[in-house]
Amino acid sequence: MTRTRVLAATSATSVILAVGAWFAFGPGPGDQFAQCSTSQIAGGTATIGGPFELISETGETVTDKDVITKPTIVYFGYTFCPDVCPLDNARNADAVYMLQEQGFDVQPAFITIDPARDTVEVVKDYTDLFHPEMIGLTGSLEQVKAASKAYKTYFSQQADDSEFYLMNHSTFSYLMLPEQGFVEYFGRDVSAEKMAETAACYIGAA
Numbered sequence: 001m002t003r004t005r006v007l008a009a010t011s012a013t014s015v016i017l018a019v020g021a022w023f024a025f026g027p028g029p030g031d032q033f034a035q036c037s038t039s040q041i042a043g044g045t046a047t048i049g050g051p052f053e054l055i056s057e058t059g060e061t062v063t064d065k066d067v068i069t070k071p072t073i074v075y076f077g078y079t080f081c082p083d084v085c086p087l088d089n090a091r092n093a094d095a096v097y098m099l100q101e102q103g104f105d106v107q108p109a110f111i112t113i114d115p116a117r118d119t120v121e122v123v124k125d126y127t128d129l130f131h132p133e134m135i136g137l138t139g140s141l142e143q144v145k146a147a148s149k150a151y152k153t154y155f156s157q158q159a160d161d162s163e164f165y166l167m168n169h170s171t172f173s174y175l176m177l178p179e180q181g182f183v184e185y186f187g188r189d190v191s192a193e194k195m196a197e198t199a200a201c202y203i204g205a206a
Contacts, residue, residue: 033183036201048174049182052147054111057124057136067135071099071106071203073186073195074174076153078114078167079126084188092173093131094192095199102196104203109135113155113169115144151182175199177206 049064056062068074073092077085092108099106110127112118115138118126123136138144148155155169173195175184183202186195 033202033205036198036205037184038198039185045182048150048152048185049176050150052143052150054137054139054143054147055120057120057127057138059120062137067109067137068176068178070178071104071199071206072109072135072176073106073199074109074111074151074176075172076111076113076148076151076155076169077171078112078169079118079122080114080164081167084171088171088173088188089127089130089134091190091192091195093134095195096131096133098192098196099199099203102200104200106199106203107133107135109137111137111144111147113144113148113153114157114167115139115141117163175202177202180206 052064054062054067056067073096075085075088075092077088079085089108089110096106096108108131110123110130112123118138120136120138123138127134127136137147139147151174153170153172155167158166158168160166171188173186174182175186175198177183184198186198190198
């Protein structure tokens with residue numbers, strides 16, 4: 001057999017073995033959501049999300065395990081935000097409504113980055129404007145900072161000593177699954193329809 005034929009035969013055998021292994025064992029753990037992914041995460045998905053302890057809109061101390069009991073779209077913002085936060089939360093709520101219409105049990109969650117003004121009562125009234133199942137979370141500044149750090153978000157108060165100060169903050173929304181944790185993030189340019197489509201893919205593949 002010539003060298004060319006040996007190489008061809010070896011390559012063909014490798015392909016057959018690889019295909020056979022795929023059908024026998026399925027894709028590896030890292031490939032579970034390959035068909036759904038729309039972004040690349042530096043360091044991998046395990047670097048985003050994690051334990052937190054906050055105060056719920058009902059006044060109870062809760063952890064991430066208490067909050068993320070079903071697929072959840074998490075957003076960090078503040079209720080005094082004049083434009084970005086209301087639009088993002090409305091978009092997230094619309095995506096959740098679309099997913100629920102498709103039979104997916106999903107919830108939105110809002111974590112304030114302005115706990116000084118966003119009390120339990122304020123957060124509850126705010127989230128009720130967007131979706132009846134949106135979970136509002138606040139807490140001490142230390143608790144909020146810890147949650148923000150876990151999700152790799154940032155926030156800071158603008159230089160303003162008045163009660164009408166604004167906040168600088170990141171604006172990503174995070175899709176969290178109870179068993180897998182963080183799986184995808186969405187920027188502000190993603191429509192509610194695309195968010196719902198992508199989330200449905202992940203939930204279906206979980």
